[in-house]
Amino acid sequence: MAAIGTRPVSAPGWTGQPRTDVAIVDCDVHHSLTKNEDLLPYLSRVYRERVADYGFLLPGSGYFNAPKRAVRPDLSDGCDVNGDAARKRGTSYESLREVHLDLWNVDYAILTGGNMYSAGVIPDPEYASALCRAFNDWTIENWIAKDSRFKMTMAIATSDPRLAVQEIDRIADHPAVVGIQLPTGARLPYGNRFYHPIWEACERHGIAVSVHPGAEGAGMAGPPTGVGYPTYYLETRLARPQMAMAHCVSLICEGVFERFPRLKFAFVEVDQFWVPGLMWHLDADWKSLRDQTPWVKRLPSEYFREHIRIGSQPLEEPEQPEHLLTMLEAMHADETLIYCSDWPHWDWDDPATTFPRLPEHLHRRIFADNARELFNL
Amino acid sequence: MAAIGTRPVSAPGWTGQPRTDVAIVDCDVHHSLTKNEDLLPYLSRVYRERVADYGFLLPGSGYFNAPKRAVRPDLSDGCDVNGDAARKRGTSYESLREVHLDLWNVDYAILTGGNMYSAGVIPDPEYASALCRAFNDWTIENWIAKDSRFKMTMAIATSDPRLAVQEIDRIADHPAVVGIQLPTGARLPYGNRFYHPIWEACERHGIAVSVHPGAEGAGMAGPPTGVGYPTYYLETRLARPQMAMAHCVSLICEGVFERFPRLKFAFVEVDQFWVPGLMWHLDADWKSLRDQTPWVKRLPSEYFREHIRIGSQPLEEPEQPEHLLTMLEAMHADETLIYCSDWPHWDWDDPATTFPRLPEHLHRRIFADNARELFNL
Numbered sequence: 193m194a195a196i197g198t199r200p201v202s203a204p205g206w207t208g209q210p211r212t213d214v215a216i217v218d219c220d221v222h223h224s225l226t227k228n229e230d231l232l233p234y235l236s237r238v239y240r241e242r243v244a245d246y247g248f249l250l251p252g253s254g255y256f257n258a259p260k261r262a263v264r265p266d267l268s269d270g271c272d273v274n275g276d277a278a279r280k281r282g283t284s285y286e287s288l289r290e291v292h293l294d295l296w297n298v299d300y301a302i303l304t305g306g307n308m309y310s311a312g313v314i315p316d317p318e319y320a321s322a323l324c325r326a327f328n329d330w331t332i333e334n335w336i337a338k339d340s341r342f343k344m345t346m347a348i349a350t351s352d353p354r355l356a357v358q359e360i361d362r363i364a365d366h367p368a369v370v371g372i373q374l375p376t377g378a379r380l381p382y383g384n385r386f387y388h389p390i391w392e393a394c395e396r397h398g399i400a401v402s403v404h405p406g407a408e409g410a411g412m413a414g415p416p417t418g419v420g421y422p423t424y425y426l427e428t429r430l431a432r433p434q435m436a437m438a439h440c441v442s443l444i445c446e447g448v449f450e451r452f453p454r455l456k457f458a459f460v461e462v463d464q465f466w467v468p469g470l471m472w473h474l475d476a477d478w479k480s481l482r483d484q485t486p487w488v489k490r491l492p493s494e495y496f497r498e499h500i501r502i503g504s505q506p507l508e509e510p511e512q513p514e515h516l517l518t519m520l521e522a523m524h525a526d527e528t529l530i531y532c533s534d535w536p537h538w539d540w541d542d543p544a545t546t547f548p549r550l551p552e553h554l555h556r557r558i559f560a561d562n563a564r565e566l567f568n569l
Numbered sequence: 570m571a572a573i574g575t576r577p578v579s580a581p582g583w584t585g586q587p588r589t590d591v592a593i594v595d596c597d598v599h600h601s602l603t604k605n606e607d608l609l610p611y612l613s614r615v616y617r618e619r620v621a622d623y624g625f626l627l628p629g630s631g632y633f634n635a636p637k638r639a640v641r642p643d644l645s646d647g648c649d650v651n652g653d654a655a656r657k658r659g660t661s662y663e664s665l666r667e668v669h670l671d672l673w674n675v676d677y678a679i680l681t682g683g684n685m686y687s688a689g690v691i692p693d694p695e696y697a698s699a700l701c702r703a704f705n706d707w708t709i710e711n712w713i714a715k716d717s718r719f720k721m722t723m724a725i726a727t728s729d730p731r732l733a734v735q736e737i738d739r740i741a742d743h744p745a746v747v748g749i750q751l752p753t754g755a756r757l758p759y760g761n762r763f764y765h766p767i768w769e770a771c772e773r774h775g776i777a778v779s780v781h782p783g784a785e786g787a788g789m790a791g792p793p794t795g796v797g798y799p800t801y802y803l804e805t806r807l808a809r810p811q812m813a814m815a816h817c818v819s820l821i822c823e824g825v826f827e828r829f830p831r832l833k834f835a836f837v838e839v840d841q842f843w844v845p846g847l848m849w850h851l852d853a854d855w856k857s858l859r860d861q862t863p864w865v866k867r868l869p870s871e872y873f874r875e876h877i878r879i880g881s882q883p884l885e886e887p888e889q890p891e892h893l894l895t896m897l898e899a900m901h902a903d904e905t906l907i908y909c910s911d912w913p914h915w916d917w918d919d920p921a922t923t924f925p926r927l928p929e930h931l932h933r934r935i936f937a938d939n940a941r942e943l944f945n946l
Contacts, residue, residue, distance in 0.1 A: 258858060380797040381804075408795060417815035418785060418794045418808055420757040423823060426858045427758075430818040430851060431795055433843075434811035438794035441807040446800060465846030466810075468892070472885040473840055474807060480916065481635060481803045493888070508849040510899065511870070515845070518895045522887065539857065 214299040215556075216543050217563035220404065220460045220503055220532035221292070221301040223335050224283045225327075228307070230334075234326030239319060248323070251310045251411030253377075255425035258538050267291065267536055282536035285338050292535050293341060296543050299560070300569055301341055301535075302370065302402070303331060304460070308347035309375035309406025313413045317352035324349050325359055336368040343567060345373035345402040351412075353389040360390070364397035370567035371400035376435040376462065377407030379414060383442030388451065395452040400566050402458045403439065405432045436462035437470055440500055444474065447487035449495045456566050460503030460532050468522035471496055497524050501566050503532035504558060505541040516548065526557040530566065591676040592933075593920050594940035597781065597837045597880055597909035598669070598678040600712050601660045602704075605684070611703030616696060625700070628687045628788030630754075632802035635915050644668065644913055659913035662715050669912050670718060673920050676937070677946055678718055678912075679747065679779070680708060681837070685724035686752035686783025690790045694729035701726050702736055713745040720944060722750035722779040728789075730766040737767070741774035747944035748777035753812040753839065754784030756791060760819030765828065772829040777943050779835045780816065782809045813839035814847055817877055821851065824864035826872045833943050837880030837909050845899035848873055874901050878943050880909035881935060882918040893925065903934040907943065 225231060228248050232240050259265075263282035293301060308327045311320040324347035336342050346369050348356050356372075363369055372394060380386055382403070394401055408416035408431065415421050417431045418438075436459040449455060471493035478485075478492050488495075502523070510516050520529070534540045543559065550558070563569065602608060605625050609617050636642075640659035670678060685704045688697040701724040713719050723746050725733050733749075740746055749771060757763055759780070771778055785793035785808065792798045794808045795815075813836040826832065848870035855862075855869050865872075879900070887893050897906070911917045920936065927935070940946065 256861065376796065378796040381794060381799055382796075384797075384800065414792055414797060416795045417758060418792065418812040419753070419755040419759075419815045419819075420761075420791060422758055422815065422819055423761065424862055426851075426854055426862060427815075427818050427822050429854055430847065431815060433846070433850075434814050435795040437811050438796045438799065438804075438808060441804050442796075442799055445804050463846055463850055465849070466843050468887070468896075469810070469840055469842030469885045470807065472842070472887055473810075473883070474803075475888075476883070476886055477803055477806055477916075484633065485801055485803060506850070506853070508846045509853055510845070510849055511852075512899070515895060515899050518892060519845075519899075522889070522892050522896075539854075 217300045223303045253409035303344040312349040313411030320349035321355040343370045345371040348372040357393040360393040375406030377413040381442030382439045383446030395455045433463040449499045458501040505532040505534045530563045594677045600680045630786035680721040689726040690788030697726035698732040720747045722748040725749040734770040737770040752783030754790040758819030759816045760823030772832045810840040826876045835878040882909040882911045907940045
């Protein structure tokens with residue numbers, strides 16, 4: 193592997209060369225409602241009336257994020273944090289196009305939403321499904337229609353798999369839909385057979401499953417760590433890899449990728465460098481304990497490398513920079529890592545300076561090819 | 570660092586050289602009741618009578634471990650798994666001395682018990698404390714008295730910190746007591762202020778806190794992952810690092826090591842190579858979010874390196890052997906790693922073949938010096 197230098201990755205927008213191929217797929221671009229009320233026209237009358245009485249009742253988990261509602265400080269321009277200008281800066285199509293898509297010459301942006309991550313931990317699955325349906329229709333009309341670079345992972349509530357499958361069947365064949373979007377927060381790990389009808393529908397439509405932090409510790413999700421509720425927001429950020437680990441292990445041990453051999457998952461914004469240790473321990477333990485899960489027919493790491501993708505943001509920064517390439521090699525980043533910006537949040541990673549100069553092949557896999565294969569772009 | 574070779578580490582017992590210094594401290598040796606009833610003489614009449622009616626009611630978590638009740642197959646000699654001979658082979662002092670302490674020339678063995686890990690998730694704290702007290706007295710009379718190489722981490726139930734402190738005050742100054750023993754399974758992460766009186770007592774007596782898998786998903790502990798209950802035992806093994814991560818992050822973010830600057834924790838049998846990524850992410854996030862936890866005054870990784878130790882067993886085996894030294898370097902193993910055998914369980918690690926040949930300094934830190942400092946040996 194090439195040595196690590198200090199030269200920034202040259203995104204196409206920096207080189208001034210004409211575009212020749214897909215070079216940047218950003219797998220985590222948040223598009224948001226400016227206000228929840230924008231959803232009302234997409235909801236049936238019964239929910240419009242209830243929401244008028246009680247609000248949307250989207251469960252939160254009670255931790256303060258960073259100032260300015262977690263939007264990039266450089267975008268908020270010193271405006272009133274709750275004012276229209278500040279929020280628009282991070283949430284409007286125009287600011288996204290100007291400050292991100294055009295600036296970096298992003299080829300595809302996967303719109304991952306955010307407002308509906310906690311729908312699945314609302315007790316009432318009919319209402320949760322109605323919210324997701326409304327958000328999906330709103331996304332198609334107000335975002336997808338505006339820019340051919342947009343793809344979307346559709347909002348889904350898992351609390352009633354039958355309703356989830358109905359929504360997938362309704363719009364998954366829309367050319368912009370490349371996956372479903374789930375939160376890390378869940379009552380059961382994602383390998384559990386409770387979810388299998390949803391995975392079957394995703395495989396049938398050829399779309400992926402993207403999982404992003406959200407809903408942990410909220411609503412019906414239960415404590416966000418295996419040892420109860422942490423106290424501070426900082427702790428919940430470190431709980432993200434823990435939840436991703438639990439989901440990945442569950443998917444492999446329950447044999448999900450034997451049942452659905454074309455299904456792929458992306459775990460986004462959950463750190464990266466827990467992956468090698470998890471693969472190594474899981475492989476070793478499987479050799480000793482595989483009589484308990486005979487449907488797991490191959491080394492667990494093989495399923496991981498074939499079926500699970502990991503978002504690059506926030507990229508963990510080694511204390512010794514030369515450890516980065518070893519970590520990337522150990523996690524098979526050429527197969528598993530996908531570039532994510534996390535637009536427009538304060539801890540976002542731009543495509544030019546996040547990584548040091550990488551070997552050409554690895555660079556292409558992380559910034560474009562892994563995501564193109566994952567989302568059939 | 571020296572290259573990795575194939576020559577096994579030479580434990581003192583293998584070289585035939587005279588002993589010159591403490592060379593092996595084994596920080597995880599399980600001593601067990603042959604049958605729970607051995608505890609009865611150490612319990613008060615009220616509990617003896619209840620136990621006669623209902624049994625010990627120690628909560629389990631409902632996952633099958635490996636065959637032969639998880640004891641090393643090479644020790645069970647083909648005996649009936651539940652027979653006296655088989656169990657004695659793994660649980661008697663004589664077999665421990667013969668097959669482990671004398672064979673490998675172990676200088677100190679920290680007796681970590683096991684039977685009482687789930688005491689703290691019993692609903693009734695008075696009964697839980699009585700069980701721990703009985704187990705501690707039984708340990709001192711039946712194990713500590715037999716061999717000067719034995720030290721112990723005393724059993725403690727956390728469900729009533731006041732009772733825990735009473736038990737610590739009762740026996741922590743016994744020369745064999747070097748710490749308290751807690752399970753990873755917990756209702757609240759160990760940084761929570763609920764536990765601080767216990768940490769105060771440990772610091773006051775100069776003893777450490779050892780945390781070992783147990784009680785996860787059992788009794789009052791709640792789900793053992795941040796996304797609910799996994800299905801298979803194999804998954805629960807991979808949940809161990811997740812729980813350790815949550816505890817470590819909690820200890821640092823709650824400022825435990827600012828309040829108790831001489832307190833040290835050991836997390837044992839929870840894997841190892843999640844440590845670098847956790848340190849890196851926590852340091853980066855702390856720089857951005859430290860206004861939310863102003864009592865965390867230094868880089869989180871500094872608290873980790875000073876106050877938290879990680880057991881070596883089961884050692885994660887890199888797919889590419891040359892990655893091992895990088896991982897050890899990245900986790901500051903010369904400060905953080907302590908040798909553990911996990912006697913007498915099937916996945917144990919002996920002192921001679923677990924590691925490749927390590928640099929002399931690193932070898933001494935892992936096998937002896939880190940543990941000597943941790944436990945004041």
